[in-house]
Each structure stands twice: as structure tokens, then as C-alpha cells.
Amino acid sequence: MKTIEWTNGKVRIIDQTKLPHKLVFVTISTLQQMVKAIKTMQIRGAPAIGVAAAFGMVLGAADLRKTAKKLLDSRPTAVNLKWAVERMQNIANAGKGFSPSQLKELLLKEALLMAEEDVLTNKKMGWYGAKVVKRGMRILTVCNAGALATVDYGTALGVIRAAHEQGKKIHVYSAETRPRLQGGKLTTWELQRSRIPFTMITDNMIGHFMQKGEIDLVVTGADRIARNGDSANKIGTYAAAVLAKAHGIPFYIAAPVSTIDFNIKTGKQIVIEERSPEEVLQVGKERIAPQGTKVKNPAFDVTPAKYIKGIITEKGIFKPGNLEMLGT
Numbered sequence: 303m304k305t306i307e308w309t310n311g312k313v314r315i316i317d318q319t320k321l322p323h324k325l326v327f328v329t330i331s332t333l334q335q336m337v338k339a340i341k342t343m344q345i346r347g348a349p350a351i352g353v354a355a356a357f358g359m360v361l362g363a364a365d366l367r368k369t370a371k372k373l374l375d376s377r378p379t380a381v382n383l384k385w386a387v388e389r390m391q392n393i394a395n396a397g398k399g400f401s402p403s404q405l406k407e408l409l410l411k412e413a414l415l416m417a418e419e420d421v422l423t424n425k426k427m428g429w430y431g432a433k434v435v436k437r438g439m440r441i442l443t444v445c446n447a448g449a450l451a452t453v454d455y456g457t458a459l460g461v462i463r464a465a466h467e468q469g470k471k472i473h474v475y476s477a478e479t480r481p482r483l484q485g486g487k488l489t490t491w492e493l494q495r496s497r498i499p500f501t502m503i504t505d506n507m508i509g510h511f512m513q514k515g516e517i518d519l520v521v522t523g524a525d526r527i528a529r530n531g532d533s534a535n536k537i538g539t540y541a542a543a544v545l546a547k548a549h550g551i552p553f554y555i556a557a558p559v560s561t562i563d564f565n566i567k568t569g570k571q572i573v574i575e576e577r578s579p580e581e582v583l584q585v586g587k588e589r590i591a592p593q594g595t596k597v598k599n600p601a602f603d604v605t606p607a608k609y610i611k612g613i614i615t616e617k618g619i620f621k622p623g624n625l626e627m628l629g630t
């Protein structure tokens with residue numbers, strides 16, 4: 303089952319705001335609908351929003367400059383979105399002189415190719431990454447870097463999936479990931495469907511279980527990786543990485559090369575999305591703090607390269623300091 307798919311001239315996505323209780327598909331036929339779906343996180347996860355942006359460029363092909371701007375403004379941190387928009391712009395430039403319908407067809411071909419490549423990329427990543435997963439390991443992951451965050455298969459969860467498919471008898475700890483609960487709602491849903499054994503914990507339990515020796519490995523995804531290996535991922539990832547270092551537990555990032563932003567030297571240059579205070583002020587439908595409570599809600603944090611043992615990509619596993627070689 304694909305998270306995002308082009309069918310009959312429209313885009314069909316899984317509405318991730320309805321999971322795990324309901325599996326609902328939403329059909330998107332305009333650029334406006336696509337931008338809204340990205341902003342409200344009906345579709346989310348760096349590679350998935352990259353492909354969503356590529357299809358968005360097809361839907362808004364009549365005015366590509368405006369379309370690109372709207373898509374780029376929808377979520378700022380995941381560089382896959384920018385990467386996808388730029389790739390589509392390059393295709394449009396190559397199609398100069400084409401009729402509008404020919405151009406749209408050309409753009410659609412590219413977007414479909416990107417969607418197909420995404421799955422293949424994740425499977426390659428899974429194959430490389432499974433090498434660091436030893437039999438019986440208990441693996442912590444943060445947020446959702448699974449099939450739902452990509453077109454299919456997943457990045458960090460792709461690595462876990464590959465190890466499971468190899469019969470390694472692993473167990474996954476899924477951190478619930480406040481405030482949007484991607485770990486509690488989406489990763490658990492995927493693991494259950496794939497019959498991969500798992501336990502859900504709250505984010506503030508991570509140190510406790512590491513101290514008790516119940517976690518052997520950490521694998522997460524990333525939204526943007528700087529040239530020096532500093533990696534932005536869902537808020538809470540940095541704390542998990544520091545704790546992993548303190549307990550001598552290897553911490554890996556799994557992400558496609560398209561998540562590496564070769565234009566930035568360090569993580570300090572990564573723009574962190576600040577989301578609505580309501581996400582923090584409420585748990586489900588219940589408001590948890592008194593009126594007037596001040597809130598901060600950064601959606602991501604940056605894990606410095608020194609905490610990362612390796613970055614698992616579709617081209618192999620790299621030490622954070624060796625990423626430069628992929629950019630040439």
C-alpha cells in the first residue's frame with residue numbers, strides 16, 4: 303500500500319491524521335489542496351513530502367514559479383521538499399518550448415519516477431542498514447520514518463523492516479513523540495501491520511530504558527543533514543542521541559542522499575519549523591495547561607555529528623565526516 307500515489311489524474315494519499323484508528327484515503331486534485339495536506343500533516347515525513355511536492359508541481363504546472371513558492375513555504379525543514387521542487391524546475395527548463403499539456407506530461411513522468419525511485423532507495427538503505435542490526439537487538443526509534451513517511455518501506459523503519467525480513471528476531475521501542483505522536487500513532491500502526499514485535503514508550507522514558515540495558519541500538523530518520531553530518535530530525539532526537547552516547551549505544555541516522563543539504567556546512571544553518579502552540583497545549587481534545595500558558599513548539603532539533611555513529615544511505619553507510627564525497 304502506497305502512502306502517496308498518482309491515480310486518474312489526481313493524487314491519492316493516506317490521511318495520516320486519522321491513523322491508527324481509521325485508514326482513510328484522500329484525493330487531491332489541486333495545488334491548494336496539496337499545500338494544505340502538507341501543512342496539516344495529512345502527509346508528512348521528509349521523503350513523502352518531497353514526492354507530494356513533485357506531484358504538487360504537476361497540479362500547479364500552469365504557473366510553476368508561484369507553485370514552487372507555495373510548496374517551498376509549506377514546511378521549511380525537510381530539504382527533500384526543496385530538492386523535489388528544484389528537480390521539477392530543472393525538468394521544466396529542459397521542456398522549454400513545449401505546449402502546456404506536453405510540459406505537464408513531462409513533469410508527471412518525472413514525479414512518477416521520483417515516487418518509484420523512493421521505494422527502491424529505501425530498500426537499498428534497508429539492505430545496507432540491516433548489517434548494523436544484530437540478531438536479538440532491541441532498537442529504539444523516534445517519530446515515524448516508515449512507509450508512511452515515504453512512498454513505501456521507510457528509511458529508519460526500512461532498516462528495521464529489512465532486519466526483520468532477514469529473521470533477526472529484533473524488538474522495537476517506539477518513542478511516542480510528543481506533540482504529534484507520530485511514534486505512538488503511526489510507527490506502532492506500521493509495526494503491528496508488519497508483525498514486527500514492539501513496545502511503545504513515552505519520550506521521557508528513553509534514558510531509563512537505556513540505563514537498564516534494554517536498548518542496544520538507535521535508528522532514526524532525518525529531515526535535513528548538513529555537509530558535516532549534523533542532522534535535523536523530529537524534536538527529541540537530539541536528547542535520544544546524547545543519551546545513547548552516554549550509555550555507549552550506537553546511534554544511526556537512515557536517510558536518502560536527497561536529505562543531505564550540500565549547500566549548508568553545519569546544522570546551525572538549518573531552519574527549524576515552529577508549529578502552533580495548540581499542538582503542545584492539547585493532548586487529544588483535552589487542554590492541559592491553564593489559559594495564558596506560554597508555549598514553544600519547535601518541530602525538529604539538530605543532533606550534532608559527534609553523536610552519530612553512521613549515516614545509512616542508499617549508497618552505503620557513511621561516517622558523518624565523510625558525507626562530502628557523496629556531493630561530488
Ligand code: MRU
Nearest residue numbers: 346347348447451457523524536
Ligand atoms: O513532522 P514530521 O512528522 O514530518 O517529521 C518526520 C520526521 O522527523 C522523520 O523522522 C523524518 O522526516 C524522516 S522520514 C523518513
